[in-house]
Every structure is written in structure tokens, then in C-alpha cells.
Amino acid sequence: MTDLNNNLTSNQPVKKLDSDGVFHSWSAQGSLDPLVIKSGSGCRLWDYEGREYLDFSSQLVNTNIGHQHPKVVSAIRAQLEELSTVAPAHANYARGLAAEKILARAPEGFHKVFFTNGGADANENAIRMARTITGRDKVLSSYRSYHGGTGSAIVATGDFRRVPNEYARAHVHFFTPYLYRSDFWAQNEEEESARALQHLRRVIEAEGPGSIAAILLETIPGTAGILTPPKGYLEGVRALADEFGIVLIFDEVMAGFGRTGKWLALDHFDVTPDLISFAKGVNSGYVPAGGVIISERISRYFDENMFFGGLTYSGHPLGMAAICGTLDAMEEEDIVGNAARIGSEVLAPGLKQIAEQHEVVGEVRGVGVFQAIELVEDRESRQPLNAKSMGQAKASMVESGLLPFVVANRIHVVPPCIVSVEEAKKGLSIISDVLGSIRR
Template sequence: MTEDLDARAKELDRAHVFHSWLAQAGLDLPVVAGGSGTTVWDHAGNRMLDFSSQLVNVNIGHQHPKVVAAIQEQAAELATIGPATAHLKRGEAAARIVAKAPEGFSKVFFTNGGADAIENAMRMARLSTGRDTVLSTYRSYHGNTGGAIVATGDWRRMPNQYARGHAHFFGPYLYRSEFWATTPEEESARALHHLERVIQAEGPQTIAAVLLESVPGTAGVLIPPPGYLAGVRALCDKHGIVLILDEVMAGFGRTGRWFAFDGYDVVPDLITFAKGVNSGYVPIGGVIISDPIAEVFDERVFPGGLTYSGHPLAAASIVASIDAMESEGIVDHAAVIGASAIGPGLLDLAHRHPLVGEVRGEGVFWVAEMVSDRDTREPLPAAGMGALKKEIIARGVMPMIVENRLHVVPPCVVTPDEVAQALAVFDEALTVVGSA
């Protein structure tokens, strides 16, 4: 009977569901019927350790009882209400969020997710400066709505170039440096010089915002080198440019901090969030607004809004998530498990497997970059990455594979034993693929 449910789920999926970022023919996607903590399972009870956190968003783990209960309680009280109302849970959610932000941030604009958070942050920057251009890096992903996808630097923007006022630059990435750098300090200094030249070439008076992921995630968990984010802040201050830091993936525990930028001596003007704020239990995102930008709209209408802005079920889930993460020490745990288990374990794999070119990360936000040749750093081809993914799944771990990288991004609640289990699977899979 349970096998019938799995078969029915696949049948309906193939017949009626149109999937994002995939060619539709021939899909054979895993069935997920339930989950708890770091584990998911199908109707037949086959279990997988989730080291993808789905789309790097289930920070608190699957089916956290306090978050589920909060959603249920709110649904019983009031399932939905429009944004042009004052609602207690919405206010409590905003208060919880700004309590984690730097001093000088008092307001939150709620959206439906990360992409429309980016859209509205760019809108705020443009309206508050009277300028148009947004600069963002080529190695970035900011979402799949009109402006956010063009702000994105990778290939996904190319079929979607219909938003105005965007230009791109190269951010730091020492392993594949665009700047012939050999040290993190050189990479930082040369990347900042490059950005300043782009600002000069585009015209500082035309640039509304620099938009950066604090730690670029989909592009490869690119840890900022020393001084880089502070240097970007200084350039923005010099030219009157708004600094938007995208914390959609990196925020709320992923790096072992509430916000990733807390570790890099920088305070932005606008902060976007989604994903980890409530682990995606109900769709929500938003913009945390610095007081000077919020004040621009004290007597001026902000021309933006969404039907589900600050949805009560989502707001309740935020309150419960942040409270649980605080009371259970989940953010601190993410920092410790990264430093004591995930990082050392991946470095050990790199020492023993020539396919692993570089390991980088922090908290529960790591990447093992795969190469076919360590000397040339030639990326492992798609066929090799496909084989690696197949071997990992066959051993009961749900991985996240992006281009030539294995992203190791479990929920923040992952245990040392679960890390050891996943590392053993990666070890076996790398052995098989490396000997092929």
C-alpha cells in the first residue's frame, strides 16, 4: 500500500507538475512523504539524511514541534488577514527580526520570499537615492523575479534580460581568481580596485545600490576575504551608494551567526532575508530597513506591496522559529558543528581524494569543489558530478550538487553522528567515482 502511494505521487507529479530549473522530460524525482530533524522519508519508509536542507532553507530542521504548533494555533485563531491591518503576530515577528539586526534598523517590510525581498530592496534604494543602476556580482543568485533574476550574475539571467538598470562585476574568489591574486589579502585589495573602477566607469552619480550576498551561496559558498565587505561599505559611503546585503540563504544560523555579515565588520543599509527565518515552513521573506531609508517614506508613499505581506501563519512561524533557535542554542550549535565536525571532516576527504580541489565554508554552509586535475583545477565534468550524486543518493543521503560542487548544507540541528554518517557516504562515493 505504501509503495502504491509512492507510485501515485510520481504519477501525479509527472502528469501535472511543471518543475523549476529542469527540462521536464524524463524526470524521476524522489518522493518525500514526511520528515523530522535532518531526515526525510517516502511513503514506504525509506529514509534519507537531508544534507541539502532542501534549498538551503530548512535551518531548524524538518517538523520542529514548536514551529508546527505555532502555525496550527494561528490557523485556528485567524488564518489570513490583509497587510493594511495591525496584527499582533506580524508585529512580534518584525520585532524579533530587528532585535537580531544591527543598531539603527527598526522596520521590516514583509514579502512572500527572497526574490521579492530583493525586488523591494532595489526599489527602496532607487527611490531613496533618485538613481537607477544596481551593481551585483557575476557569481551570484538573487531570485527568479523580473529584477532579481537580472541582478543574478550566473547563466539564469541570460534568458531573462528584461529589467533595466543592472551592471555586473567580479567579486573575490581566490581559488579561481580573476585578479591573478595568490593570497586572500591580494584578492580582497584587487577585487575592491576592480569594483571601484566599475563604479567610476558606470558613473557614481547613476548608481543606486551595490547588491551582494554576504556569503555567496549557490555560487559556491564564497567566504569573503579579509577586508572585502568593509571595503565595499567604504566605497558605497564614498559615492553615496546604498549597500544591500542579501542574507536570504546565509542568514538565521546558516553561518553559525544570526546574520552572516556579523562576522565581517560591515553594516549594510538594507538587509534581505527569507529561507532560514522560519525554515520555509510557510513562504515569507522581507527587507530589514535602516532608519534613514525608512524615514524617506514617512511622508511619501512607498509604491510596493503584496497581498500576503506579513501573512499571519508565516509570522507565527517566524516568532516560534526565532524563539526556538534562541532557547535551544541552535545558532551556536551550527557554529560549533561546522568548526568541530563538518570542516575537519571535509578537509580529511580532500586530503585523501584527488577529486576534491578545495573545501571552504563556515557553520553549516560548506562546499567541496570537485576537479578532474588538482594542478590545473579543471572542474569535474557534469558526467562525473552526476555519478557522484547517484552514488551519494544510493547510500541514503540527499545531496545538493551545483555545477562541479558538492554543497554540504545540513540543517543547523545536525548532530556529530549524522555528520559522520554523511562523511562516510561521501568518502565511499568519492572512492567509486575516483576509481572509475
């Protein structure tokens, strides 16, 4: 089969092609049974046999504008017909326009955008900039984090995937706030924030402030559990970075561009970092793209100093067209506002009701269309729900026509930012029914 415009009516040929030739991420290959997807529109996906799924995962929390948005598809098509690729050394209208539109959503004082292929190499290059401008080596990041699968990004990551991949140098991890499972014996958010900041200060002091180039944090950690930092924490991190001359990098790859009901997650806080990494929602992954938004201070340094970094596809015109189409559509259709309204008026109260109804729910949390349900064996011990029950819950949701995002003992409630009230309620109803069937 060579024709992509096929007339398949069965999923099996696609599964066979996949099993015969595709090597999957983060997986033991022999036991895989991937879900087959043929097409999509908005918040819906279909397989080759006509089965419909409500996408409550946004794939990997990236299709913020939904599937096949006509304005984004049209922008990509128009660019494809004019110029499909161009070297990054040249000036290109789509690239410059994408940078202009991104900078318009950044905090005051940001000056340039360095484009990458995705979020991992955005973080790689943010780290490279921080090391260059400070002349220091170490990078501090959280144990509860995910920053990408490439060399430094995976070692900056805190979760278990870091351990087999620790080849990059000079990475140090610390604990960030998570009141539900506090590492600081805190009883409230004020204690959690203060003690987490004291812990970070001690790590900086113990590692040697003069050796630390950067603190890299997801503004709101995503894969780690959608952990909104308590009041004062990010402000305190900014103060520590200033005190010790450390570059502060906010990773907005998952949380940025509408996901939290703001253009950037950092807009919820009174904090401005030095560098912002982004990807995913900036063009909903229609064409791979990411980048680093650079503050003027750091940008000006590289006016006279060489930046030793680059990518063949930096600012690829198709990716840039997708960014322009996405950001225009999000503004014109108030998609960011929709994410905020759905989050506050449907998801948050709906999740609170689910928590009240099901003893298996330990905590619900989040903002916008970036929310999570943490499942436990029992509420007193807070022991995470076992892997078998989580697997069964995920399978039941898929069988009921919901495509979930399940991580460890959590269901992340992360539909596209365009999700309707009816779709959001339907997704919550399926989740509630499935949780009601769990027998501990």
C-alpha cells in the same frame, strides 16, 4: 485521490500525479524523475515505501531548524485556529511580533521590516527602495550570485539563468573575490581583496557614480559556491558605497538565520549595510515568508514619501507565526550555537580529511553548516569535474541514503542547523565513500 491523509505504500501514484500535472522549476520537463518525499522529522526524510534519507541539503538550504519542529508546527497551528489570513494594511499581533524578533537580531540602527513572500521579492523591494531614495537607476551585483527568479532579482543574479531572462533594466555585474579561481591573478587573500576592490571602483567610475542606486551582494555567496569574502573586502565595499552615495544591500536569504553559526552572516564581519534581505531560514520555509530589514535612515525617508510597493500576502499571519516559532526555538535550544560547533568541530575537520584523502577534491571551504567541496579533474589544472561524474556522484549519494545539494562541480554541505555530531559524521562518511569511487 482527494484525501491528503492517504495510506499510500508506494511512490508510483505520487510520481504519476507529479508527471501528469506539475511543471517544475529550472527544468526540461520530459526527462525529470523527482525523488518522492512523504514525511520528515529533524534531519531525516522518508518516502512512501519507508526509504530514509539524511537531509544534507536542507532542501534548498532553508530548513535551518529541521523538518517538522514541534514548536514551529504548534505556532502555525495556533495561528491557524485564531486567524488564517489578514490583509497587510491591518495591524496583526503575529506580524508585529515577528518584526520585533527579527529586529532584535539585526545590527544596531535598523528600524523596520517590510515583509514579502520570499527571497526574490525581498530583493526586488530592496532594489525598489534603493532606487527611490537615491533617484538613481543602476544596480551593481556580482557575476557569482543568485538573488531569485523574479524580474529584477534574476537579472541581478550573475549565473547562467540570468541570460534568457534579461528583461529588467539598468543592471551591471562585476567580479567578486574567489581566490581559488582568481580573476585578478592574486596569490593570497590580501591581494585578492585589494584587487577586487580596485576592480569594483573602476566599474563604479566607468558606469558613473551618479547613476548607481545600489550595490547588491550576498554576504556569503551561496549557490555560487559558498565563497566567504576575504578579510577587508566587505569593509572596502561599504567604504566605496559611502564615498559615492550608493545604497549597500546585503542578501542574507540563504546565509542568514543560523546557517553560518551566527544569527546573520554579516555578524562575521565589521560591516553594516543599509538594507538586508532575508527569507529561507527565518522560518525554515514552513510557510513562505521573507522580507527587507530597513535601516532607520531609509525607513525615515518613507515616513513622508510614498513607498510604491506591496503584496497581498505581505506579513501573512501563518508565515509570521512560523517566524516567531522558529526564532524562539532557535534561541531556546541554542540552534545557532549548534551550527557553529558542528561547523568548526565536525564539518571543517571532516572536510579537510576528505580533501587529503581524495585527489578529486580541489578545495573545501565554508563556515558553520554552510560549507562546500569543489571537485576537479586534477588539482594542477583545477578544471571542474565533468557533469557526468557529478551526476553519478549525486546518484550514488542518494542511493546511499544521503540527500545532497549539488551545484555545478560542487557538493554543498548544508545540513539543518540542528544536525547532530553523529548525523554530520554519517553524511561526511557517505560523501567520502562516493568520492573514493570516482574514476577520472
